[in-house]
Amino acid sequence: MLSQIEKQIFKSWIGYAVEPRIAKFTGRQIRTTGPRIAVVGNCQAFGVAYSMKLMDPSATVHHYSTIGQSRFADLDLLVRTLQTYDYVFSHDFLSGHLRGPGDSAELRSRLPKVTRLPAITFAAFHPDLIYISDPAQPLHGFIFGPLGPYHSAIAVFAFRAGLTLDETRAMFNENVFTTLGYLNMWDEAASGFLATVQKDCGVDLSTDLMKWARKGVFMYSLVHPMGFVLFDVARRMWEKVGLTPPATDFSYYQIHDLARAEIFPVYPPIAKHFGVQGGYLFKLQNHHLANDVGDFLTLPQYLAACFKTYEKEGAARLGNKRVDGWLADEETKNLLISLARENLRKGLTPVS
Known part of the structure; x- marks a missing residue:
């Protein structure tokens, strides 16, 4: 073909x-x-x-x-x-x-x-989104999960740290996001994006970025703009x-x-920070809208599907620099695990 x-x-x-x-x-x-x-x-x-x-x-x-x-x-x-x-x-x-x-x-x-x-890459709306490289496929080779190449850093951490699905779901709360710096990504994302575009392509998109921000969320994921x-x-x-x-x-x-591809949600505490509506609804890829309307996963469904993938792949193949760093730092690892279990005891397990 x-x-x-x-x-x-x-x-x-x-x-x-x-x-x-x-x-x-x-x-x-x-x-x-x-x-x-x-x-x-x-x-x-x-x-x-x-x-x-x-x-x-x-x-x-x-x-x-x-x-x-x-x-x-x-x-x-x-x-x-x-x-x-x-x-x-x-x-x-x-x-x-x-x-x-x-x-x-x-x-x-x-x-x-x-x-x-210029290729548009912007992380502030989706700071939890990561990729897991597949060393067997050197050219854009990624391990695919329920949302294609898109993975949650929190979900990968929780699996590798031995947490249960309920404990993992309890990590999707504002106290965990604050600990990980997810609510303070805008300045870094904006300055990095504008500097890269200016350096590589000689184009100033600063006024455009302000216009996009006034419209609310303008990305479906890290690399898929509207x-x-x-x-x-x-x-x-x-x-x-x-x-x-x-x-x-x-x-x-x-x-x-690009709305036909996977869409990663803007988590509610992050969305609240930007004054927009968020959720935990994960959209699956569907490039054949004429034949089928497609499907979505709630947070529990998404995490369960992720854990199935990770069990099949094995923890050794789930390498990611950010997650590796969390696991290697005992203080960070223990804090995240304690927050997960504390949130679970309080019944803080979001669904959608």
């Missing part, structure tokens, strides 16, 4: 080299008379590409996904294909997504027209390459593409 990037390469050459000749022969009018734009990258790239198409409906805008691995498309083929575009925007990606060697840095060196596209965030990123990238974004009511046409 062809990867998305291989399908897009084929589609691009048909549109670039074949369709204009057919149209000239048949007299069919081609609507895409504007610039050719390519957006290469991760799960956020579709939202950026969609936004750019909305900003100029006459443009040809193609999305090239660097998720997964290609069977035959290598960097040479990708470079030749992207040379046919007027503008190319690309997230960073590692060698291994394409056949043979070649990462985003080499793409930029071989194709100077490529503009580096559609209006990606629209603002697309607008900034246009400005960077000298294009003029028109006034567009994105809210009327927006697609929340």
